[in-house]
Structures are given as C-alpha cells and as structure tokens.
Amino acid sequence: MKLTFQDYISIKIHKTDLLLTSFIKARFEPYNLAPEQNLILMLLWEHDGLTQNQLVEKLEKDKTNIARMASSLERKGFIKRIQCPEDRRSVRLYLTKRGQELGSSIIPIAEEFNEIVCRGISEDELFELERLLAKIRENVQNSLN
Amino acid sequence: MKLTFQDYISIKIHKTDLLLTSFIKARFEPYNLAPEQNLILMLLWEHDGLTQNQLVEKLEKDKTNIARMASSLERKGFIKRIQCPEDRRSVRLYLTKRGQELGSSIIPIAEEFNEIVCRGISEDELFELERLLAKIRENVQNSLN
DNA sequence: GCTATTAAGTTGTTATAGCAACCAAAAGGG
DNA sequence: CCCTTTTGGTTGCTATAACAACTTAATAGC
Numbered sequence: 001m002k003l004t005f006q007d008y009i010s011i012k013i014h015k016t017d018l019l020l021t022s023f024i025k026a027r028f029e030p031y032n033l034a035p036e037q038n039l040i041l042m043l044l045w046e047h048d049g050l051t052q053n054q055l056v057e058k059l060e061k062d063k064t065n066i067a068r069m070a071s072s073l074e075r076k077g078f079i080k081r082i083q084c085p086e087d088r089r090s091v092r093l094y095l096t097k098r099g100q101e102l103g104s105s106i107i108p109i110a111e112e113f114n115e116i117v118c119r120g121i122s123e124d125e126l127f128e129l130e131r132l133l134a135k136i137r138e139n140v141q142n143s144l145n
Numbered sequence: 146m147k148l149t150f151q152d153y154i155s156i157k158i159h160k161t162d163l164l165l166t167s168f169i170k171a172r173f174e175p176y177n178l179a180p181e182q183n184l185i186l187m188l189l190w191e192h193d194g195l196t197q198n199q200l201v202e203k204l205e206k207d208k209t210n211i212a213r214m215a216s217s218l219e220r221k222g223f224i225k226r227i228q229c230p231e232d233r234r235s236v237r238l239y240l241t242k243r244g245q246e247l248g249s250s251i252i253p254i255a256e257e258f259n260e261i262v263c264r265g266i267s268e269d270e271l272f273e274l275e276r277l278l279a280k281i282r283e284n285v286q287n288s289l290n
Numbered sequence: 291g292c293t294a295t296t297a298a299g300t301t302g303t304t305a306t307a308g309c310a311a312c313c314a315a316a317a318g319g320g
Numbered sequence: 321c322c323c324t325t326t327t328g329g330t331t332g333c334t335a336t337a338a339c340a341a342c343t344t345a346a347t348a349g350c
Contacts, residue, residue, distance in 0.1 A: 005187050008259045009271060010165045016203070016278045017162040020155045022308070023285045025335085033334055042150050052345080054296055060160070062338060065300060089298040089345045117279045118283045125277055126154060132266060133161045134272045139264045140168045165340070170305085179305055198328055207308055217305080234315045234328040248336060292345080296347070317326070 020117065027109050031102060032076055036061075037069045038106060039050070041078060044095050045103045051090045078102060154281070165262065173252050176247060177221055181206075182214045183251060186223060188238050196235045200273045223247060 005011065024035050033041070039059055043050060052070055056063045070093055073079045078099035082088035116127060150156065150189035166237035169180045176187070188195060199216055201208045215238055218224045263271060278280055 005255060010262055012275055013158060013162050016282055017158050019285050063243050065337060110150060116284055116288045117155055117281055121280060128273060129277045130157055131215050132270055133157050136262055137161055137164050139261055140164050143261045145247060210307060
C-alpha cells in the first residue's frame with residue numbers, strides 16, 4: 001500500500017480546516033461578518049475596549065492581521081478605533097451600537113456551529129482528538145529548535 | 146467549567162493547520178517553493194503534462210487557485226504552460242528541467258515532514274485521528290443540505 | 291536629560307482560498 | 321449547420337496569514 005502525499009495527516013487537517021472555515025463563513029455571511037473578524041468581536045463582547053496588542057496576545061495572531069481585521073470591522077461599522085490617551089502608541093477597539101447588537105445573532109450561530117461539528121463525537125473522542133492535535137503541534141514546535 | 150470559543154475544536158484544528166503550514170513553508174523556502182504549489186509539482190513528478198483542470202480535480206481546489214499557483218510556478222521557472230492542441234481551452238503543465246530536478250530535494254523533505262508530524266503517534270492513534278477528522282467533515286457536509 | 295532600545299501599529303508583498311463575472315472553445319440539439 | 325449550453329481558464333475582489341521594513345511613542349541606561 002503506497003502512501004502518497006494525499007494521505008499525509010497534514011493534508012487531511014488542512015482540508016478539514018478549509019471545510020470548517022467555509023462553513024462558518026457562509027453562516028456569518030448574512031451579517032457581513034468574516035469568521036476571523038468574529039473572534040475579535042467575541043473578545044470585545046466579553047470585554048469592550050481592548051487594545052489591538054491585547055488581541056494579538058489573546059488570539060495569537062500577527063499584529064498586521066489584527067490591524068487589518070480591526071480596520072475592516074471599523075469600515076463595516078461594528079467598532080470604533082480610538083487612540084489610547086495613556087499610551088499614544090496603542091489603539092483601543094470599542095464596539096458601536098451595531099457591533100454590540102450583533103452578539104445576540106452571532107453567538108447562537110457560533111454555538112450551533114460547534115454543536116454541528118461535534119455531533120456524534122463523544123467527550124472521550126473529542127479529548128483524544130484534542131490530545132492528538134496538541135501532540136502534532138508539540139512535534140512541530142520541538143523540531144523548530 | 147465555561148466553554149469559550151477558544152476551546153472550540155474548530156479553533157484548535159485551525160491553529161494546528163496554521164502551524165503545520167508555516168513549518169513546511171519554512172522548510173521549502175530555500176527552494177523558493179510554496180507549500181501548495183508543491184502539491185502541483187508532486188502530481189507532475191508522478192505524471193507530467195496534466196491539465197489545470199485535472200489538477201483541480203485531483204487537488205480539490207478552486208480553478209482560480211490552480212491557475213494562479215500554476216502561473217507562479219511558471220514565473221519561478223519550474224513549469225511551462227502549453228495550450229493543448231486537441232482542446233484549445235485546456236492548458237497542460239510541463240515540468241522544466243529545473244522543475245524535474247527539484248523533486249530529488251523536495252520529496253525527502255516532504256517525507257521527513259510527515260515523519261516529524263507523526264512522531265510518537267501510533268498507527269491506531271493516527272487512524273483514530275483521521276476517523277474523527279472525517280467525521281467532522283461529514284457532519285459539516287451533512288448540514289450543508 | 292539624552293540616547294539607545296523596545297513596543298504598538300501601519301504599509302507593502304507573497305501565498306492561499308473562495309466567489310462572481312467573464313471569454314473562448316467545444317459539445318449538443320434541433 | 322446554426323444556436324444554445326457546457327467547459328476550461330482568466331481577472332477582479334475579499335479575507336486570511338506571515339514576514340520585512342518603517343514610524344512614532346514610550347522606556348531604559350547612563
């Protein structure tokens with residue numbers, strides 16, 4: 001039995017990720033909200049007025065990506081970006097009324113999404129899946145050194 | 146125990162995918178080869194002269210992505226794109242000498258990459274991981290209807 | 291207090307991904 | 321044989337991701 005690159009676990013993870021992303025993207029589409037930008041709103045709904053840098057740390061994303069997502073969220077009218085008076089390098093993100101209201105529509109969709117994804121998968125299986133993904137990340141990170 | 150969106154399995158799959166992608170990207174960097182473009186070359190090394198449309202089917206990617214990756218591979222001098230005489234709509238991709246030679250450097254890296262990723266994971270665990278990922282894809286696809 | 295370093299954001303570039311609209315060639319139906 | 325439909329590719333646009341280079345503001349060392 002020949003193992004082609006198509007069988008590589010990394011390819012399967014990638015394809016799964018793409019499918020998940022396009023699925024949630026379609027669900028959010030009616031609200032003019034992109035999936036990753038949603039993560040920023042999720043954090044702002046919990047705690048309004050975070051700086052971009054705080055979002056970089058919480059979401060573990062590149063600062064350039066956060067900046068562009070924030071800029072897009074502002075263009076769409078979901079947030080306002082205000083320069084922080086205590087540290088004028090920083091920018092704080094504040095929800096607009098529209099941004100606040102969006103939560104009541106989006107959060108149920110996110111929860112339903114997670115429910116659909118996990119359907120028919122037991123707690124133990126889910127833990128095992130998470131454990132194996134963590135093992136893979138660990139393998140990669142170890143070989144970076 | 147509160148479940149925040151950060152705990153969603155989809156987020157963990159996404160982060161794992163990003164880490165895998167950036168890892169293999171760094172490995173291929175010295176050869177001026179991007180990870181997804183590598184998949185096209187992998188198929189051409191097995192069977193030179195495939196059309197873009199055949200690659201679309203084999204890689205299950207959008208035709209626009211294949212077209213742009215092919216165009217990039219041509220700019221980099223790894224392939225030539227030749228209009229198919231039998232069907233003048235089609236474009237066949239042919240490896241250049243450089244493209245052919247690249248295989249002997251790249252294939253071992255891809256195999257080592259897979260070995261690193263799977264390190265410390267048993268056959269059974271790997272199957273279980275693949276099974277659960279397939280289950281998730283199935284869940285998503287079922288709810289698309 | 292001045293200078294060197296660090297930190298927060300921005301801009302530019304490349305790669306990936308997906309959608310819509312389009313063009314040209316091929317295939318089908320009468 | 322002509323007209324309609326389908327098919328293979330391209331172009332344009334948006335979103336995500338990562339890296340490099342840059343600006344400005346804050347901080348540290350002296």
